[in-house]
Amino acid sequence: MEFKIRLSLLVVTLLLPLWLPMYGCSSVHQADQATETTSLPQAAGISGMTQIDGNSYLVVHDALSFENGPRMSIITLSANAAPVFHPVTIDAWSHGDGRASDLESLCAVPSRSHEYLMAESGTWKGKYGRLFHLRLDSETKKAVILGVIKLPVLADNNPQQVGDQYESLECIKGADGRLLLLLGERGGSQRFPEGVIRWGVIDLDSHELVFTKKGLEGMKVNAPGKWKNERTNRDISDMYISPEGELYISAAEDNGDNGPFSSVIYSAGKISGNFNFPVIADQHPEVWRTISSIKIEGLSGPAESVAGSQMSIGSDDENYGTIWRPVE
Numbered sequence: 001m002e003f004k005i006r007l008s009l010l011v012v013t014l015l016l017p018l019w020l021p022m023y024g025c026s027s028v029h030q031a032d033q034a035t036e037t038t039s040l041p042q043a044a045g046i047s048g049m050t051q052i053d054g055n056s057y058l059v060v061h062d063a064l065s066f067e068n069g070p071r072m073s074i075i076t077l078s079a080n081a082a083p084v085f086h087p088v089t090i091d092a093w094s095h096g097d098g099r100a101s102d103l104e105s106l107c108a109v110p111s112r113s114h115e116y117l118m119a120e121s122g123t124w125k126g127k128y129g130r131l132f133h134l135r136l137d138s139e140t141k142k143a144v145i146l147g148v149i150k151l152p153v154l155a156d157n158n159p160q161q162v163g164d165q166y167e168s169l170e171c172i173k174g175a176d177g178r179l180l181l182l183l184g185e186r187g188g189s190q191r192f193p194e195g196v197i198r199w200g201v202i203d204l205d206s207h208e209l210v211f212t213k214k215g216l217e218g219m220k221v222n223a224p225g226k227w228k229n230e231r232t233n234r235d236i237s238d239m240y241i242s243p244e245g246e247l248y249i250s251a252a253e254d255n256g257d258n259g260p261f262s263s264v265i266y267s268a269g270k271i272s273g274n275f276n277f278p279v280i281a282d283q284h285p286e287v288w289r290t291i292s293s294i295k296i297e298g299l300s301g302p303a304e305s306v307a308g309s310q311m312s313i314g315s316d317d318e319n320y321g322t323i324w325r326p327v328e
Contacts, residue, residue: 044069045316046324048105048168048238049298050116052138055305057324058088058106059298059314060118065101065128072103072118074138075314075324079305083324086141090134094145101128104166104297105184105238109204110173114138115146117171117181117202122164123156129164131181133204147207151183152198152216155191162189167297168239168249171202172271172278180275181209184236184249185218195221195235195251197268199278212276219279223251224287225264237263238299240311245271247279248288250296250313257318261295264288265311265327289327302326 044061052058055077063069070087077083093099106118114136123129133147155163168184181202187195198218200211227233237252247270252263265288269281291313298314309326316322 045295045318045322046298046314047103047316048118049300049312049314050106050108051301051312052108052136055303056138057298057300057312057314058108058116058136060103060106062102062104062121062316063100065098071100072106072143074141077303077305088136089142090145091142092145093132093148095130095148097127097130100130100132105169107169107171107181109133109171110179112204115204117169119151119166119169119183121157121166122151123153125158126156129153131209133207147204149202149207149209151209152200152211154216161191163191165189165192165234167234167237170239170241170247172241174275175273178275179204180278182239182278184239186237187221187235188232193231195223195249197221197236197239197279199275201275214276219281221249221268221281221285223249223264224266224285225251225262225290227253227262228255229253237295237297239268240299240301241271242301247271248299248311250299252295252297254295254318259293259295259317259320261293261315261317263291263294263296263313263315265291265296265299265313291327294323298324 044063046059047062048060057075072088074086075083102121104121109115119131120128129151131149134143136143157163165186167186170182172180179202183198185196196218199215202209223235233253237250240248247268249268250265266285269279272280294315296313297316300312302309306326308328311327314324
């Protein structure tokens with residue numbers, strides 16, 4: 001989370017054989033205006049991502065409370081064209097703190113078509129730190145907030161300290177029908193030097209989120225790879241559960257708004273199905289892929305239109321904009 005007014009983003013043209021979608025912010029107030037585009041001059045980065053279907057993705061953007069622009073977009077892909085970004089309109093936020101501030105993660109709700117959860121990174125001087133339950137209409141590019149839940153506050157963010165920095169969500173449905181929420185603390189701060197996966201049971205009818213003592217304590221993770229400073233790299237920037245139940249995590253190094261950036265994708269273990277200990281940790285995680293020069297903040301499944309891809313990534317490269325890429 002950056003608690004400062006951001007400079008205008010630098011438009012960069014990358015001569016790569018893959019796509020470079022860039023998009024920007026239109027002037028909005030309570031409602032987010034939607035105009036589809038493949039290239040806009042200013043961009044909020046992709047700060048979280050989940051798959052809608054084989055060739056479309058839902059992403060969130062980390063605009064702060066005082067910043068205009070979309071909080072959410074749909075990316076659609078086709079075999080022979082650049083990705084298209086469609087900003088999603090949300091007319092009412094159903095909470096006294098107003099529209100979302102610093103959204104960093106989202107997940108699809110199992111067995112509930114068109115429903116998603118998205119979360120802010122944490123509280124700021126006691127405000128925000130919310131989990132939004134929403135229903136998406138991908139045809140009209142509109143979303144409706146169904147409920148708002150406060151995230152657990154272990155440490156508030158304020159001018160004196162970096163507190164909770166929740167960067168990732170995953171939703172798991174148990175055999176008994178309950179829904180488990182995995183919440184990824186990114187790490188890399190003095191308060192939380194390591195990444196932590198916390199977990200709690202969420203009821204979307206009553207909009208209650210309950211953590212056990214063990215779930216709130218969570219499971220620490222340390223990203224493998226070569227880092228300039230292992231105390232400040234972010235061990236969790238997003239999570240993705242494969243169809244086989246493998247838990248993949250992206251980690252990133254952020255050396256300021258001009259970079260340089262670096263990211264890795266690694267397997268942290270497997271989903272156990274046990275709500276008391278939902279992740280069987282890999283004791284010696286290894287790097288699956290190293291992605292240089294970008295800061296991955298979105299990790300999701302492969303696109304059907306890209307033969308050979310195994311995952312998809314989205315970045316928030318600050319002054320350099322954002323990219324979506326398939327990863328083989």
